[in-house]
Structure formats: C-alpha cells, structure tokens
Amino acid sequence: MDEVMADPIAKFIDLYNRDCALALTLEALHGKEVHEAVPPEHSSKVWEYINAEGFFRDLQVIPGSQEVIKALTHSYEVFIVSAGMEFRNSLIDKFDWLQDHFPFIGWQNYVLCGDKSIIGADIMIDDRAKNLRTFSGERKLLFTSTHNVHLTEFERVNSWQEVAAKLL
Amino acid sequence: MDEVMADPIAKFIDLYNRDCALALTLEALHGKEVHEAVPPEHSSKVWEYINAEGFFRDLQVIPGSQEVIKALTHSYEVFIVSAGMEFRNSLIDKFDWLQDHFPFIGWQNYVLCGDKSIIGADIMIDDRAKNLRTFSGERKLLFTSTHNVHLTEFERVNSWQEVAAKLL
Numbered sequence: 001m002d003e004v005m006a007d008p009i010a011k012f013i014d015l016y017n018r019d020c021a022l023a024l025t026l027e028a029l030h031g032k033e034v035h036e037a038v039p040p041e042h043s044s045k046v047w048e049y050i051n052a053e054g055f056f057r058d059l060q061v062i063p064g065s066q067e068v069i070k071a072l073t074h075s076y077e078v079f080i081v082s083a084g085m086e087f088r089n090s091l092i093d094k095f096d097w098l099q100d101h102f103p104f105i106g107w108q109n110y111v112l113c114g115d116k117s118i119i120g121a122d123i124m125i126d127d128r129a130k131n132l133r134t135f136s137g138e139r140k141l142l143f144t145s146t147h148n149v150h151l152t153e154f155e156r157v158n159s160w161q162e163v164a165a166k167l168l
Numbered sequence: 169m170d171e172v173m174a175d176p177i178a179k180f181i182d183l184y185n186r187d188c189a190l191a192l193t194l195e196a197l198h199g200k201e202v203h204e205a206v207p208p209e210h211s212s213k214v215w216e217y218i219n220a221e222g223f224f225r226d227l228q229v230i231p232g233s234q235e236v237i238k239a240l241t242h243s244y245e246v247f248i249v250s251a252g253m254e255f256r257n258s259l260i261d262k263f264d265w266l267q268d269h270f271p272f273i274g275w276q277n278y279v280l281c282g283d284k285s286i287i288g289a290d291i292m293i294d295d296r297a298k299n300l301r302t303f304s305g306e307r308k309l310l311f312t313s314t315h316n317v318h319l320t321e322f323e324r325v326n327s328w329q330e331v332a333a334k335l336l
Binding site: 081085107109 | 247249253254256257259260263264274275276277278279280281282283286287288289304
C-alpha cells in the first residue's frame with residue numbers, strides 16, 4: 001500500500017516542514033529512508049507521526065494506481081497486502097482508506113500483516129526489497145520509491161503505467 | 169483466532185441472554201451457526217454484537233491454546249491468521265487481544281485478512297471448512313466448534329491437547 005498505492009512521503013514532508021525549522025524536500029530523500037534524511041534529533045518525529053491515529057487515513061493516492069489496479073482486477077485476482085501491523089493505529093485507517101479509494105476491491109481481498117513471507121501468490125508489486133526477497137511467487141516487481149532508487153536486485157516499475165505495460 | 173484461540177460463542181450467549189427473553193444455550197448451537205440458532209427476529213442481534221467496538225477485546229481464551237501455541241513456536245514458524253476484515257471494528261481489538269494473551273508471538277506474525285486463500289503455509293488449524301478447502305498446504309486440521317460438529321471432510325482436532333499430540 002504505502003509508497004505504491006498511498007503516499008506517506010508527501011505527508012511526512014508536510015508535517016515535518018510544519019513542525020521543524022529545517023525544511024525537508026523530496027530531493028533530500030533520494031536513496032534514503034525518511035528517518036535517515038532528517039537530523040538525528042528529529043528522527044523520533046517520524047515515529048510519532050506514523051504512530052498517530054489518522055496518519056494513514058488521508059494519504060494521497062499514488063497516480064495511476066486506481067485505474068491500473070481496477071484494470072488488473074479484470075485479469076487477475078488482486079489482493080492488497082500491507083505490512084501495517086507494525087502500527088496499531090494504522091489498521092482502521094488503512095481499512096477506511098481502501099474503502100474510499102479502491103471501492104472495486106472488497107474487504108475479502110485486504111490483508112494487513114507484519115511479515116509478508118506468509119503470502120502465497122504469483123506476482124508481488126512492492127517497494128520493499130525485504131518483501132520481494134521472501135516472496136515465493138514467480139514474478140517480483142519493485143515499485144520505485146525514494147528509499148529504493150539505488151537497488152538493482154529486482155525488475156523495476158517506475159509507475160503504474162509501467163505496471164500496466166508489463167501485466168495488462 | 170475465533171473459536172480456536174478466542175471464544176466469541178460464550179460472549180454471544182451472555183449478551184443474547186442479557187438482551188433477549190429467550191435463553192440461548194451451548195446445546196442449542198450444536199451443528200449450527202449462532203444466527204441459525206436464534207429466532208429470525210433476533211438474528212440481526214448477532215451482527216449488531218459482532219460489529220460493535222470492543223466485542224473481540226475481552227473474549228475468553230480457548231483452554232490450552234496459550235500453552236500449546238507457545239510450545240509450537242519452538243518447532244514451527246507460527247502465524248496467527250484471522251479473517252477479521254469482515255468486521256472493521258475488530259481489527260484493533262484483535263491486535264490488542266493478541267498482545268495481551270499471546271505476548272510470545274510478535275506482531276510480525278499477525279495476519280488480519282478477508283479470504284484466507286492468500287495464505288501460503290504448510291499446516292492450517294481452522295474451525296472453518298471454507299478456509300481449509302482453499303488452503304494449498306500439506307496438512308489441514310479442523311478445530312472443533314459448535315458449527316462444524318457434523319463435518320467429516322477433514323482431519324479433526326477437538327482440543328489443543330489433540331493438536332499437541334499431532335504436531336509436537
């Protein structure tokens with residue numbers, strides 16, 4: 001979900017720049033996790049934001065995800081798998097966000113988990129190399145996000161248009 | 169989770185008997201779903217209870233589940249998979265309940281989903297035949313609950329002691 005369908009990075013930047021004297025930019029995040037891009041004394045802010053109720057409720061939708069995922073549902077059985085279990089308060093926010101923005105996918109096909117190695121599927125689209133490494137399916141697509149730009153280990157998709165070109 | 173680790177049936181009976189003139193017993197549930205065991209005019213009560221915030225928060229622990237699951241974690245990688253997605257308000261209740269009663273299993277190994285066919289594992293212990301039918305793993309154990317007592321399709325376990333005898 002995050003950094004593939006929903007955009008927590010834009011919200012981090014907004015909140016951080018509202019609260020901290022030093023401005024954070026998307027460029028500063030190139031090749032880094034958010035907590036690596038801010039001064040050490042501010043890294044606790046990242047955890048404070050992400051653990052707050054409502055953080056995941058109003059994230060912007062990643063461009064193209066709605067249209068392409070809707071098209072994928074006509075040819076594939078699509079499950080939305082999010083490793084949201086790390087953040088207790090994200091669970092209901094993620095449920096409600098999916099209901100709002102992806103109403104064509106039923107709750108039957110939502111999965112909120114911790115470790116994605118339990119998922120049995122054929123294709124995984126994910127921004128996290130750790131999830132693709134433990135995936136036993138036949139095809140692994142790394143969805144580009146700021147933190148993974150330097151990885152060369154997986155077949156990469158830079159946008160939902162590229163996902164469509166490969167899978168539709 | 170439900171009817172395997174946590175006991176929603178006992179809570180249904182308590183709430184129903186508190187609110188409705190007709191008393192519900194465990195015997196009346198033999199071979200039935202709860203909504204089948206109450207008069208038609210009361211079946212909406214079942215959905216009202218289960219959808220309420222907090223319903224899943226204080227369920228009793230099924231006897232033996234803590235001890236046997238703890239022992240299983242020494243020989244197996246144990247995931248707790250609950251089809252709780254049908255009930256939005258259950259998500260945080262289930263998370264908190266697991267933290268309280270199964271602290272030896274980390275959130276990394278929690279899965280809240282809708283359709284369990286997405287789960288890739290070797291062994292599944294479940295009270296629902298529909299989950300075992302779509303499971304691709306090598307061993308399927310039907311955990312006895314009131315609603316499934318007449319099924320003969322799967323290898324059955326009547327208690328956590330029987331799970332221990334088979335898997336430990």
